[in-house]
């Protein structure tokens with residue numbers, strides 16, 4: 073008897089050991105899927121991680137009632153060849169280890185559902201028709217046609233079939249004549265017939281209908297390398313610098329202002345990798361993966377390019393996965409976060425565009441991994457593979473690594489064709505509010521600029537980083553605020569649906585007619601969400617053709633593409649949106665961008681607030697004036713004196729970075745310290761409280777002042793669970809594997825305490 077260690081799709085630590093029956097032994101290998109029993113009657117699709125293994129297993133087996141470890145047998149082997157390559161398995165292990173989440177959770181995140189469930193994937197089939205073998209010669213077929221004189225429609229369909237199959241005429245037909253495959257659909261369309269006629273031809277045993285597996289992937293477009301645009305001088309210089317930097321560094325940062333042509337440089341680098349028979353992984357934030365970029369790449373790389381993100385059906389994702397394992401995998405994969413899990417046989421280059429984007433980090437559920445880190449680790453598993461990070465506003469971590477010489481650094485400071493960066497005007501709204509000169513959230517300057525732009529036939533964008541109508545509703549008499557019964561947050565008012573909604577759990581309720589505390593009817597919203605902005609601007613600028621882009625308006629399929637299409641074709645000319653509008657869009661006619669409320673971003677209670685605000689404002693500003701003339705950004709704030717505002721205005725990334733770096737250093741934050749958040753959740757507030765206190769003091773025994781908390785997070789109750797957070801600040805160079813081991817040890821010990829039976833624990837490593 074031999075044994076194998078299996079990954080199961082369960083949130084449990086470790087691997088599971090199973091026996092391998094002799095009959096299956098020859099087919100079990102690392103990376104294949106197997107069906108295994110667990111518990112009384114369940115079976116799971118697991119993945120072989122180690123085989124063969126000697127007993128006793130170093131990691132958990134299946135423990136039976138008498139606390140004896142027993143090993144059940146693998147029931148079935150589902151794959152003839154591995155669906156994971158060794159590098160993918162190593163990546164899973166790295167993620168599980170580094171982000172402290174069970175490898176079963178990594179499994180769940182990594183594979184498309186169709187591979188996780190038995191029978192989860194069905195190949196698409198299509199019906200085809202072909203001439204029966206008996207009639208594949210001139211004599212029999214002619215005789216038959218003569219006999220069919222009365223059935224002229226059938227004859228017509230048959231002749232059409234022959235034409236579609238590529239037969240010149242009946243007189244030339246022999247068994248040797250090659251027949252092109254014809255789908256039943258095609259034949260019916262071409263002859264305007266119904267199924268009946270084709271059935272009649274089948275009844276005569278003339279045509280045979282058969283089913284055939286067809287791929288879902290549209291791989292008909294040929295590559296057109298000649299569509300690659302020649303680089304200008306500055307871009308060529310950057311391209312050459314990147315190649316030089318890559319020789320000396322596993323990771324290189326391309327810091328290039330918006331519209332400098334970073335994408336064009338990537339395209340050249342991708343082509344170079346293809347010429348060297350290497351594969352490329354190109355990661356973008358989900359939302360940036362719109363038609364704009366995919367069409368640009370498709371035009372050059374055609375069927376060498378695979379696209380992998382959540383808009384694709386699961387079955388398509390399974391087919392991309394399988395293609396990656398085949399003898400003709402895609403040369404380039406363009407994808408969002410989860411594309412990092414796809415198998416690559418000869419990866420040579422990883423490109424992470426918009427590397428500063430927070431959405432590269434998965435928040436919930438576990439594994440809470442950062443795709444940028446995962447992709448860098450992945451590249452390092454392939455000999456000679458390099459990573460290129462690109463952005464106009466590097467994350468603090470990345471820029472620090474570049475400054476330290478750990479990453480290569482290449483800068484591109486000029487926009488393509490020297491289009492000017494937009495002029496940014498700061499409007500002090502504090503003063504305007506005091507003098508009652510604001511119209512709702514709009515300053516006179518902003519309204520005038522938008523009005524003029526529209527009058528000139530140009531477009532404008534208004535940016536407000538809150539969706540819904542009013543972030544808060546309040547009784548003007550007694551101050552009562554409706555809150556979510558299950559979460560510790562106030563409800564957001566959505567006027568369209570006339571409901572109050574919790575953005576944490578989705579709870580909704582109708583707006584009460586009167587205050588439940590004082591019976592006053594004066595209940596009003598406070599603050600501005602995108603919906604209210606839209607409402608107000610409609611009244612002020614009735615001539616504007618307004619579109620709104622936020623989570624609420626882009627829920628349905630293609631809604632996002634439609635909004636973009638309408639705006640790029642001029643059907644709409646004023647776009648209101650949340651940060652969604654700042655991603656990967658390239659509009660020609662936007663001359664004015666309004667940032668309505670910079671303060672809401674700056675006042676956010678998080679150490680990353682300034683970093684986020686700077687990036688968001690810079691990226692949103694970058695939408696202004698891309699072609700033709702210089703754009704104008706109106707930045708409304710109550711704190712114009714803040715250095716970060718001035719840094720946005722001057723496009724002073726260095727100044728921003730230097731300031732913030734000092735602060736991060738003084739207050740023990742990244743890039744000088746690694747953060748690990750430990751979250752505890754429990755229905756009962758007292759239990760989670762004492763668990764938090766106990767965890768804090770136990771960790772202090774090992775880590776002293778590196779431990780902060782327990783604290784209540786900003787939202788301390790979500791979906792009826794109370795939350796406590798303990799923070800570890802770990803200086804660079806500390807032995808992280810040992811820290812993780814210690815942390816796990818402490819929590820394992822605590823969880824043995826009966827009081828903490830239902831306590832949920834999770835980690836967020838390198839939180840954002």
Ligand code: ADP
Nearest residue numbers: 301302303304329330331332333334335336488
């Ligand atoms: P970035 O990725 O830095 O924001 P892009 O690559 O999107 O910049 O370039 C901005 C615009 O300028 C795009 O429309 C792009 O096609 C065009 N462009 C950039 N470089 C060139 C070039 N060398 N030749 C032709 N067009 C270019």
Ligand code: ZN
Nearest residue numbers: 547550587590
């Ligand atoms: Zn009241």
Ligand code: ZN
Nearest residue numbers: 556559574577
């Ligand atoms: Zn809620």
